[in-house]
Amino acid sequence: MTENSLIVDSLSWFYRETTPQNPSDKPPVLMLHGLPSHSYTWRDVMLNLADNGFGAIAPDWIGSGMSGKPDKREFAYTAQAYQQGLSAFIEALGLEKFSLVVQGFLASVGIQYAFTHPQKIDRLIILNTPLSPSVKLPWLMKQWGVPFMGDMVTQDPLLVDRTLEGGSGFVIPDEHLNVYRKPFLKSSAVGRALLSTTQNLKLSQTMTEIETGFSNWQHPTLIIWGMADPWLSSEVPAQLATKYSNVELSQLKEAKHYPQEHWPQEVSEEIVNFLRRQAL
Secondary structure, eight states, X not given: OEEEEEEXXXXXXXXXXXXXXXXXXXXXXXXXXXXXXXXGGGHHHHHHHHHTTOOEEEEOOTTSTTSOOOOXXXXXXXXHHHHHHHHHHHHHHTOSSEEEEEESTTTHHHHHHHHHOGGGEEEEEEESOOOSTTOOOOHHHHGGGSTTHHHHHTTOXXXXXXXXXXXXXXXXXXXXXXXXXXXXHHXXXXXXXXXXXXXXXXXXXXXXXXXXXXXXXXXXXXXXXXXXXXXXXXXXXXXXXXXXXXEEEEEESSOOSOXXXXXXXXXXXXXXXXHHSOOO
């Protein structure tokens, strides 16, 4: 796995990439993380994909991980700004067609990108990502955007521990938590970016767009859902799989909000099988 950086329209993107020794003839896979994570969350899945012939790229969102954290006067930290930045990043990489994997709050921007750029997408894979206008930001995250409180909370590196372990329901070893904490220990900019992102999520508006977008979406779509997620109901993905013939649901009974952290093998197998399958 390589670690790379790329400047696109003055924005500095950091991304991890795996290149298989025996590549398949399938398009590469782009993997987008949620909050307050970064591309490291896909480490095991990416290696498993490479072992099965799939190249994978996982960027840190602007404001997260090792990517740039510009002032909000230079980057708005809105869904629209993230979509525009993601689109420019994809073009700079020269990705003509790819499969997209998303997980978590903010990763819904990736779904919005897919719905507005269907010609770019081979297949879409969704893990525990908000999908309905009824979704509410959990208090653990909502407090990041509260005036004054958010300014303090988002500067605490331990918010990573509380959120990733709170959402996954399992202990994450310190060797991994140290990687997630590192950006918070290096600079206060990541906390300010997280505060701005949280304040600008506008979940209701974004979810309404996604709900409407599914009605016109025809690409093969797999939803892999941690059924014990404390923040997102499993009813919505089940309803989508029932309503749309191109959407299928795979249930991970014991997994919670971040399935890739503790169930990477199961997640990888589902993704590989889905990507290898011939379209009906």
